[in-house]
Amino acid sequence: MKITSRGIGLLVGAGLLLLLGFRFGYPELTLLGTAAAIAVGCAVGVAAWRPRLQVERRADPDRVGRGEPATMALTVRNGDRFRSANMIAEDQCGSRPVPVPLLRLRPGRDTTVSYPVPTHRRGVVPVGPLRVTGRDALGLVVMARAHGEVAQVWVHPRIHPLSAVPAGVARSMDGRIDRVPHGSITFDSLREYVVGDELRRVHWRTSARIGELMVREHLDTSLPRLVVVLDDRAAAHPVLVDGVAETFESACEAAASVVAAARREELPVALVLVADPGGGGDFLDRLAAAELRTAPALARDVSDGDPFGSAATAGPAGDPLGAVLNRLRQQRLGDTLVFLTGPGARDDLxxxxxxxxxxxxxxxxxxxxxxxxxxxxxxxxVLDVADGAEFASEWDGVRRW
Structure with a gap:
């Protein structure tokens, strides 16, 4: 609750009138001071009234590519049974306030407002909460309250089409990708028999030992497995324009392009961020939420929450890139590794x-x-490129992996 300058002046005036009226015996001044005090008290009561508003948000769509249109539909319903809502409200869309008219909103009625969500920058755009400002008719007291939850719109990096994909290190079972003259599927594990399994895949020795039919499970190792490493250290992208590192934005676009190409070809792909190597969720959502991290934060994350395993052998503190590369070397997540970085990491190659x-x-x-x-x-x-579009062109020009 906030008392306006008009309310403060009236409250001070009421105190002076009451003091003078009682001190010198002027009932007229006492009456005026009492009326002013009552006016301030009534203003506090009016502003303190909390409307029963039900707020719903619907993003269409809630996940878009950079530059694509997205709309937020906000529905506000007056849940009060007797009083109409007549107040000033605004919704928060990122850093931009959006006015929402709530003039004479009758009990049980609702109003819907639609407005565009800014998607000119990659990131997660928070929308909400609805901020309702209540004030009295004289403008003496103002009270602001938040209604509804915060929704999010995920703005994914721009994807540049890639026509080429790396070749694997073994023969592709369907003949799409072939690099060696021999190769097939590799034994992975044993599992219980289910109806429909081929009997030639039954491992009879193990089945006889445990008393249940066990079937060999094979893993197709012929397709290339891509590992995309995105360098999100602030030191790797030192040049900022209006607080944004364009080289990091281009690296995110390149990562999204490689992931999209791998999905199109139904190839296994893993995304690793140097600052957050073990983050979960959808690849494009992770790229939308990715931010540059400074060295102290990186060293803390590697030591406290090493997602690859034990942090004891992760690497020296303050060297997150070395720690991630060490884990990648030990775990061998694939056969083709793509490292995307900025000009500040030239010496780390x-x-x-x-x-x-x-x-x-x-x-x-x-x-x-x-x-x-x-x-x-x-x-x-090493590819030296200016942006994501040039990366796509250079990527397709690589003839030998």
Missing amino acids: GQLGALRPAYPSVLAAVFGDLVPAPGETAGVR
């Missing part, structure tokens, strides 16, 4: 050479570096 024994194909893309670099560093193919 040499660390990727240690991944060659675990990942036969390693490609690094450096965005926005003004100094050209050789096409290969420590056995790693």
Whole structure:
């Protein structure tokens, strides 16, 4: 609750009138002071009334690509049985307030307001809560309250179409991708027999030992498995324009493009962020929520919440990239690794050479570096590109992985 300057003046005046009236015996002044005090008290009571508003939000759609249109529909219903709602309200859409008219909203009625959600920047746009401001007729007291929950609109990075995909290290079972003359499926585990399984897959020795039919489960290792590593360290993207690192935005677009191409070809793909290597959820949602992190925060995350496993062997504190690369080398999440970074991490590319024994194909893309670099560093193919569109062009130009 906030008393306006008019209310403060009236309250001070009421005190002076009451003091003078009682001190010098002027009943007229006492009456005026009492009336002013009653007016302030009534204003507090009117402003303190809490309307029973029911707020619903619906984003159409709630997940969009950067630059695509998105609309938020806000429905406000007056749940009071007797009083009409007549107040000032505004919804918060990101950093922009949106006025919502609630003039003479009768009991049991509702009103709907639709407005566009800004999608010119990648990120998660919070929408809400509805902020309702109540005030009395004289403008003496103002009280603001929040109604409804906060909704989110996920703005995904822009996706550039990629026509080429890396080749795997074994023969593709359906003939799509072939790199070696031999290869098939690999034994993975045993499981219980279910109706419909082929009898030739029954492992009779194990079945006889445990008394139940056990079936061999095979894993197709012929398709390429992609690992996309996004460097979200603030030191890797030092140039900011209006608080935004365009090189990091381009790296996010490249990561989204690779993930989309892998999904189109139904290829296994893993996304690893240097600052948050074990985050879950949809890949595009993770890219929408990705932010640059400073070195102290990165060192704390690696030591306290190492998602790859024990942090004891994760690497030295303050070197999150080394810790992530060390885990990638140990776990071997795939056969093709794509490292996306900015101009501030040029000197870190040499660390990727240690991944060659675990990942036969390693490609690094450096965005926005003004100094050209050789096409290969420590056995790693390096692409120097300006933005996501140029990355897509250079990616399709890679003939040999």
